[in-house]
Amino acid sequence: MSATQEDYIKVLFELGGKSRNVSNKSVAERLELSPPTVTEMMNILVTAGYVEYVKYKGASLTDSGTRYAKHIIRKHRLWEVFLVEKLGISIDAVHREAELLEHVTGDDVADKLEVFLDYPKFCPHGGAIDFDEMDRQETELKTLSEVEVGRTVKISRIIDEEKLLMFFKTQKCDIGDILVVEDVDEQIDLITTYNKTKDQRLQLSLSISKYLFVETA
Amino acid sequence: MSATQEDYIKVLFELGGKSRNVSNKSVAERLELSPPTVTEMMNILVTAGYVEYVKYKGASLTDSGTRYAKHIIRKHRLWEVFLVEKLGISIDAVHREAELLEHVTGDDVADKLEVFLDYPKFCPHGGAIDFDEMDRQETELKTLSEVEVGRTVKISRIIDEEKLLMFFKTQKCDIGDILVVEDVDEQIDLITTYNKTKDQRLQLSLSISKYLFVETA
DNA sequence: AACATACTTTAGGTTTGCCAAAATTAATAT
DNA sequence: ATATTAATTTTGGCAAACCTAAAGTATGTT
The missing domain is CATH 2.30.30.90 (Ferrous iron transport protein A (FeoA))
Known part of the structure; x- marks a missing residue:
């Protein structure tokens, strides 16, 4: 998957695509893209098995897509912890940096980063790093x-x-x-x-x- | 500059493009691309001011291009040190990871990473991190x-x-x-x-x- | 039921970075 | 001087991701 495609998956997750249909418009706004571009990409992501799409209704994530999204978000949050705690970068700058790092981080690097950071539970913005805790936050917050x-x-x-x-x-x-x-x-x-x-x-x-x-x- | 373009600049530097003309063929081999693709990109990099190009002779880096290459290589090597020393990733795996990280690392992150690593002089493969030492290695090795x-x-x-x-x-x-x-x-x-x-x-x-x-x- | 609105899709087009095939140039050997 | 060889460039094309403009669809209002 390209970094671009990962961004779509992530946004779908963040907009609740695990349980409901997310409109192309909201995805387009979030990613600052035109709606036609989103329509096009949704078809690609359907073919790739990450998304279910109902014409004119919107997209939702498959189990595979949800898992993928969580993996990226975990990497994003681990990097944020690293950038803040180890490098001392200000909290308002880390998101932008992590946004890029998340796409070029192998699973092995992520796992070892997690160990190095001593298994942090949350990112500096309070987002869960553990998959189950992500679920809990989504339902309870x-x-x-x-x-x-x-x-x-x-x-x-x-x-x-x-x-x-x-x-x-x-x-x-x-x-x-x-x-x-x-x-x-x-x-x-x-x-x-x-x-x-x-x-x-x-x-x-x-x-x-x-x-x-x-x-x- | 795109990650792609940064790769070209970096390869030119590594093949001695600071002082001599580097053939398109050698760049093509190094990046596993076809020669026409390289010809095309060289023209783009000339326009961008990073490369001087003599038709049929090859490319060399301008001062600006050389500086740029060093910046990327520095980031690459800092990440390698981090991956080996802090995360314990094996030396034969770090290059591939750093190859990706180098393109998504802001100058501020690189600087703070260098501080965090306590100003390492060399990457795990012995490559210099300091610009002057890079020059020294290039002339003396x-x-x-x-x-x-x-x-x-x-x-x-x-x-x-x-x-x-x-x-x-x-x-x-x-x-x-x-x-x-x-x-x-x-x-x-x-x-x-x-x-x-x-x-x-x-x-x-x-x-x-x-x-x-x-x-x- | 017809209409207006808001969103989505289709259609056609752009840019970046890649390719193979063919033409060109430079360098070398005869 | 000419022929061969090797590299480069030109040409024409493709795929990914983006766009605008126009057509289509769903939904709520009158």
């Missing part, structure tokens, strides 16, 4: 924007999104922090929470909070 | 096959060539070993040496000895 007012949650994982990373850096907010959701105002696109761990009020835009995954604390 | 009978030399660097690596492994021969050249027999393609460091006779095929670089001990 929801975005902060979906949490009901009054609930207490733990920040488990963030999507690498420049605005959100900036927010985390300036607000001194971390993965593992406990938040109480105090108010959600769709009108002004604002969610108000209280960060118990850091003992401070935390407000952020609802649209950005879609990139922040939490679980019931 | 010659292949074992070129050494006159009776001379004493030090093994400085080996080219990643499966046969030679196998030979090194089975013969317990290492970079740094001191050899005395006892006999060269072109007829039977054999060079006979005495490994002072290991105190043993060492015979190898002349054709393989072209991949073994030495300097006057």
Whole structure:
């Protein structure tokens, strides 16, 4: 598989393609490609056995495709751990680098990297490295924007999104922090929470909070 | 520059393109491509300013091309050190892995990798990581096959060539070993040496000895 | 039921990097 | 000087991945 094709598989996984049909449009947006290009590639990935595709409905991953996606994502996250912990590269830069490294990493190198890093459980953004834990995160995590007012949650994982990373850096907010959701105002696109761990009020835009995954604390 | 183009630049450097014209044929053989493909790419690299090309004569690297080649080779060798020293991957496997990693490594990552590895001077095959030392190796090293009978030399660097690596492994021969050249027999393609460091006779095929670089001990 | 909208697909075209076959050039030998 | 040989270049083509424009389909609205 080419790096290009691996990117499609990965995006399908990230958009929930394990269980539902993912639209070509959303894949196109994510990869910054035109929709026709995506249609074309989906047919190729069907032939390769990684994707099931229903015309005009969208794509879902086969078991083989899901496995493949997890392998790439594992490599991506192992490299992120390495880049942050061993090389000291800033967390907002590692994603871009890992995005490239993931495609040129043999299974043997990945396994040995995992040993060298002493079996890390999560990447710097909180994403699971273990396949089963990936599954658990997918079923049990929801975005902060979906949490009901009054609930207490733990920040488990963030999507690498420049605005959100900036927010985390300036607000001194971390993965593992406990938040109480105090108010959600769709009108002004604002969610108000209280960060118990850091003992401070935390407000952020609802649209950005879609990139922040939490679980019931 | 694409990874493909970087490979051309690197091969030109390795074939001495800094100082002499390298034939398209030799580049084609090295990269396992057809000669027309090489001709075509040379024109592209001329336009990009990395190569000077004289029709029917061959290509040489411009200063810019030479610098570029060194940057890639440095990344390649840093990764090799990492793979061997930190991950414990066998020396005959690292070249292939580094061949891919070198193209997706930003300058910042390379610099921090070098710090992390504590400024290694050489890759596991003896290739220099420092630019000046690369120059020195290029001018001062010659292949074992070129050494006159009776001379004493030090093994400085080996080219990643499966046969030679196998030979090194089975013969317990290492970079740094001191050899005395006892006999060269072109007829039977054999060079006979005495490994002072290991105190043993060492015979190898002349054709393989072209991949073994030495300097006057 | 007809229409508007939003998405998907088809059709035709581009770029990059590759190839084989044929023509050209350079170098060498006669 | 000519002929042979070896390398290079030209020519025409192909595949992967991308694009835009136009046609087709699904869905929800009136």
